[in-house]
Amino acid sequence: xxxxxxxxxxxxxxxxxxxxxxxxxxxxxxxxxxxxxxxxxxxxxxxxxxxxxxxxxxxxxxxxxxxxxxxxxxxxxxxxxxxxxxxxxxxxxxxxxxxxxxxxxxxxxxxxxx
Amino acid sequence: xxxxxxxxxxxxxxxxxxxxxxxxxxxxxxxxxxxxxxxxxxxxxxxxxxxxxxxxxxxxxxxxxxxxxxxxxxxxxxxxxxxxxxxxxxxxxxxxxxxxxxxxxxxxxxxxx
Numbered sequence: 001x002x003x004x005x006x007x008x009x010x011x012x013x014x015x016x017x018x019x020x021x022x023x024x025x026x027x028x029x030x031x032x033x034x035x036x037x038x039x040x041x042x043x044x045x046x047x048x049x050x051x052x053x054x055x056x057x058x059x060x061x062x063x064x065x066x067x068x069x070x071x072x073x074x075x076x077x078x079x080x081x082x083x084x085x086x087x088x089x090x091x092x093x094x095x096x097x098x099x100x101x102x103x104x105x106x107x108x109x110x111x112x113x114x
Numbered sequence: 115x116x117x118x119x120x121x122x123x124x125x126x127x128x129x130x131x132x133x134x135x136x137x138x139x140x141x142x143x144x145x146x147x148x149x150x151x152x153x154x155x156x157x158x159x160x161x162x163x164x165x166x167x168x169x170x171x172x173x174x175x176x177x178x179x180x181x182x183x184x185x186x187x188x189x190x191x192x193x194x195x196x197x198x199x200x201x202x203x204x205x206x207x208x209x210x211x212x213x214x215x216x217x218x219x220x221x222x223x224x225x226x227x
Contacts, residue, residue: 041220042221044218067166100147101147102216
């Protein structure tokens with residue numbers, strides 16, 4: 001059972017565009033939602049994270065929007081650059097029993113063309 | 115501040131052999147988690163250790179095991195390797211492991227032939 005569904009699988013945007021990556025979760029116990037960026041040959045790097053008590057969080061060009069009632073959250077990348085070309089993963093974790101793990105989406109491969 | 119260090123970076127093993135991977139967390143971090151990354155299954159949780167105790171384990175066979183030392187360094191072991199164990203094995207460290215920022219190493223690329 002895939003607990004975090006991520007879409008699209010791949011995305012191509014032009015430089016300056018705003019790619020949007022969406023994730024949906026099933027487990028209402030999830031209460032921490034990070035996004036990771038991964039370049040080929042590297043480990044995932046934490047980009048930004050949100051908790052369900054806020055609906056939006058911005059860090060630089062990256063914004064997370066969170067809709068608790070719909071159990072969805074999304075990543076927006078403003079003014080995208082070719083250097084943003086990477087694979088992006090959403091994830092979720094929960095407090096309480098079994099809380100010491102991240103459940104990941106399948107990833108979105110983003111290509112930003114000049 | 116040094117990041118998460120995983121060794122070795124690359125490994126080639128033969129079916130049936132066993133392998134040990136090492137992870138040194140960020141200084142001060144006491145939680146170490148391990149993940150397996152494959153093109154088909156994505157990132158899957160293996161187990162998490164805190165203060166030398168395994169607190170959580172993913173849905174992997176018993177051939178996958180791990181441990182953590184008093185200095186928070188961790189090792190994972192895979193016995194009786196199968197072709198399907200070929201993957202990127204990632205280690206992540208965090209202060210407490212509970213809904214806090216987790217930082218990943220570059221991973222160990224294991225190829226089983």
